[in-house]
Amino acid sequence: MIQPMVWMTIFAFAATLIFILWRPRGINEAIPATIGAIFVMISGSVSLTDLGVITETISGAAITIMATIVMAIVLESFGFFNWVAEKLAAKANGSGIRLFWYVNLLCFLMTLFFNNDGSILITTPILVMLLKHMGLKNHQKIPYLLSGGLIATASSAPIGVSNIVNLIALKIVDMDLYLHTAMMFVPATLGLLLLVGLLFLRFKKVIPKTVPIKVSGLTRKSYHPLKPSPAYSTEKERSRFMRNVLLFVFAVRLSLFAASYFAIPVSLMAVIGSLVLLGWRWVYLKISPVDMLKKTPWYILVFAFSMYVIIYGLHNIGLTNMLIDYMRPMVQGSLLHASVMMGALLTVLSNIFNNHPALMVGTLTLMNMDLSPLALKISYLANVIGSDMGSLLLPMGTLATLMWMHIVRKGKVMITWWEYVKITFVVIPPATLFTLVVLYYWVSWLFGGALQ
Numbered sequence: 001m002i003q004p005m006v007w008m009t010i011f012a013f014a015a016t017l018i019f020i021l022w023r024p025r026g027i028n029e030a031i032p033a034t035i036g037a038i039f040v041m042i043s044g045s046v047s048l049t050d051l052g053v054i055t056e057t058i059s060g061a062a063i064t065i066m067a068t069i070v071m072a073i074v075l076e077s078f079g080f081f082n083w084v085a086e087k088l089a090a091k092a093n094g095s096g097i098r099l100f101w102y103v104n105l106l107c108f109l110m111t112l113f114f115n116n117d118g119s120i121l122i123t124t125p126i127l128v129m130l131l132k133h134m135g136l137k138n139h140q141k142i143p144y145l146l147s148g149g150l151i152a153t154a155s156s157a158p159i160g161v162s163n164i165v166n167l168i169a170l171k172i173v174d175m176d177l178y179l180h181t182a183m184m185f186v187p188a189t190l191g192l193l194l195l196v197g198l199l200f201l202r203f204k205k206v207i208p209k210t211v212p213i214k215v216s217g218l219t220r221k222s223y224h225p226l227k228p229s230p231a232y233s234t235e236k237e238r239s240r241f242m243r244n245v246l247l248f249v250f251a252v253r254l255s256l257f258a259a260s261y262f263a264i265p266v267s268l269m270a271v272i273g274s275l276v277l278l279g280w281r282w283v284y285l286k287i288s289p290v291d292m293l294k295k296t297p298w299y300i301l302v303f304a305f306s307m308y309v310i311i312y313g314l315h316n317i318g319l320t321n322m323l324i325d326y327m328r329p330m331v332q333g334s335l336l337h338a339s340v341m342m343g344a345l346l347t348v349l350s351n352i353f354n355n356h357p358a359l360m361v362g363t364l365t366l367m368n369m370d371l372s373p374l375a376l377k378i379s380y381l382a383n384v385i386g387s388d389m390g391s392l393l394l395p396m397g398t399l400a401t402l403m404w405m406h407i408v409r410k411g412k413v414m415i416t417w418w419e420y421v422k423i424t425f426v427v428i429p430p431a432t433l434f435t436l437v438v439l440y441y442w443v444s445w446l447f448g449g450a451l452q
Contacts, residue, residue, distance in 0.1 A: 008043035009313040012036040016310060017353055021396045029399060030299035033306035045313035054308050060267045061167030062301045064256075065115055067270035068161075071249060072118045073295050074277045077285060083242050085126045089134070089212070096208035100144060103127060104196050107148040111155035113249055115162045116388075117300070119152040120400045120407070128411035134212045141413050143203035146423060149404040150392050151196055157188040157388040157435075161256055161266065164304055165356050166384055169363040173380050177260035184381050187442045191389065191435025198427040248277065304356075311360040323365040331371060335378050336440040342382040343436040347390025351397045355387035362387070378443055382436055390432040393424050 016036030020029045040046050046054075075081065088106060092099035110119035127148055131141045156163035160170045160180040170180060200207075252273030259269040278289040314320075330341035342362070349358035362383040366376060391397035395405050395417060408415060 005043045005045050006317045009040050009045045009310075009317050012039035012043070013310050013314055013357070015039075016307075017357070020354065020399075021402070023402075028299050030303040030306065033303050033310070037306035037309035040310050040313035043313065045316045046309055050312055050316070051309070054305065054312055057171050058168050058304055058308055060265060061164050061171060062304055063267040064161060064167060064270045065164040066296060066298075066301065067267070067274040068114050069118050069300075070274040070292055070296055071252070071277050072114045072122055073292065074274075074281050075245060075249070076122060077281055077287060078242070078245060080242055080245060081122055081126050083238065085130045089130060092211060094210050094212070096140075096211045099211055100147065100200060100203070100207050101196075103144045103148050104151045104199075107152035108155045108192065111152050111162050112159060113253055115164070116153050116156040116398075116400045117164075117403065119155070120149060120404050123152060124149060124404055124407045125411065128408060128413060131413075132411070136208060136211070138414055139206060140208050142415055142419070143199075143207050145404075145408050145413060146415065146420070147196065147199040147203065149401060149408075150199065150424070150427075151192060153392060153398055153400040153404075154192055154195060154389040154431075157385055158185045158192070160184075160384075161253075163388065164300065165359050165387070168304065168308065169359055169380065169384065172360075172363045172367060173376065175377065175380070176263075177266055178257055179377075180381075181257060183377065183443050183446065184384070184439070187435055187438040188385065188389075190438050191385070191431050194434050195389070195427055195431035198431060199423070202423055202426060245277075245280075248280075249273075252277075307356050308360060311357050311364070314361065315364050319361065320365045320368055323361065324369055327365060328369055331366075331369060331375060331379050335375060335444070336437070338375060338379050339382040339436045339440040340433065342379045343386040343390060343432060346383045346386025347393070347432060350387045350391030351394045354396065355391040355398045358391070359383055359387040374443070374447065378440065381439055381443070385432060385435050385439065389435060390428065393421070393428050395420055 013036065016032050019027070019032035023029065041051075084106065088099070088102050091102055107119060107123055110123050114122075124145065127145060128141075131144060156166060158181070160166045160177050170177065252269070255269045255273065256266050258264075259266050278292065281287055282289060327342070327345065330345070331338040346355075346358055346362050349362065352358075363380060366379050366383070369376075371379065388398075392401060395401045405415070405420075
């Protein structure tokens with residue numbers, strides 16, 4: 001007979017996922033996650049000692065991501081993203097095809113500099129406004145918005161710091177940010193290049209040949225009211241200021257990897273960077289940092305903690321033991337087989353359960369399989385590829401794509417789930433498989449048998 005602790009934990013997990021994906025009346029996903037975590041704790045499958053372990057595991061990742069989001073909000077106050085959108089339109093120089101490539105480059109860089117959720121939340125509304133100002137029709141907007149959304153989400157794979165669940169998983173496998181990037185950046189970036197190439201071929205006939213050369217006066221009032229950006233005496237002065245801000249953000253990003261390499265807490269460098277940028281804004285715009293208390297999406301901390309409590313409960317009732325028996329044959333033997341099969345498994349799990357719980361479950365399972373160092377690292381990185389790129393088959397695969405769908409619809413760009421999957425089922429499987437294969441060959445060349 002199944003113990004009450006077991007069925008209560010399973011029920012809490014299933015109900016939480018249903019409400020997160022359904023989101024009745026636009027309920028914040030942190031609410032069902034918190035309720036689910038409370039049920040798991042009541043069931044007894046997670047103890048107070050476990051809560052201490054969970055807090056230690058996610059705290060650094062959560063602080064790093066929140067500091068990064070604060071930096072993005074500060075840049076928004078400077079008018080940085082509107083400036084980027086205007087430059088984007090100017091660089092396109094009237095070419096719809098050139099605009100397509102610049103949009104995807106922007107989304108890639110936004111995720112690398114900040115994170116996937118921040119990229120979706122900030123870039124998508126600006127792109128919606130940009131395309132609206134250009135006077136494009138609904139079907140002409142979709143290539144830019146859908147490709148941008150997919151690239152922004154998948155771009156969290158190359159560096160672990162661009163996604164909170166990736167950072168949590170890094171902590172679990174005891175892998176530093178520097179090593180993760182060394183092993184993942186090349187295969188994941190090549191996979192993204194293939195993905196955007198496939199997207200271009202799929203959308204080539206829909207992308208408009210010409211677009212307006214100059215677009216100005218972009219605003220995001222319909223999304224997030226902000227205080228006016230600072231006035232600049234000349235456009236040259238404005239551009240110089242924006243470039244200085246961008247250089248600072250780039251330096252902060254590099255400091256995260258330097259910190260990881262020298263065993264300095266990555267979260268510490270992220271917090272220092274966000275505090276300096278907040279002080280810069282205070283001096284330049286006279287805006288007190290107090291407004292961050294309201295603008296920062298603190299619910300992300302609650303959501304991450306609650307989901308990990310639920311997953312830890314599933315781990316404690318034996319779910320990972322079941323998965324170990326199923327997955328061990330996949331991982332043993334050929335490392336190429338391990339990479340492809342683990343990535344495929346996480347792709348399936350992510351599209352059924354969402355990538356957050358899927359990657360956590362997959363990572364906890366790997367840690368209990370007594371794998372060699374190299375097998376563990378390749379299997380873990382394959383999990384990340386499956387959860388960051390393979391998860392994009394369905395809109396429900398990631399929270400970022402669900403947010404993207406909500407934002408574009410709010411911007412009156414109509415796209416159905418059928419229109420979404422008609423694209424993703426063509427481009428995501430080959431791009432994911434290619435990335436998994438390249439991962440194996442890249443890591444094998446990089447490290448050889450040194451980690452065996």
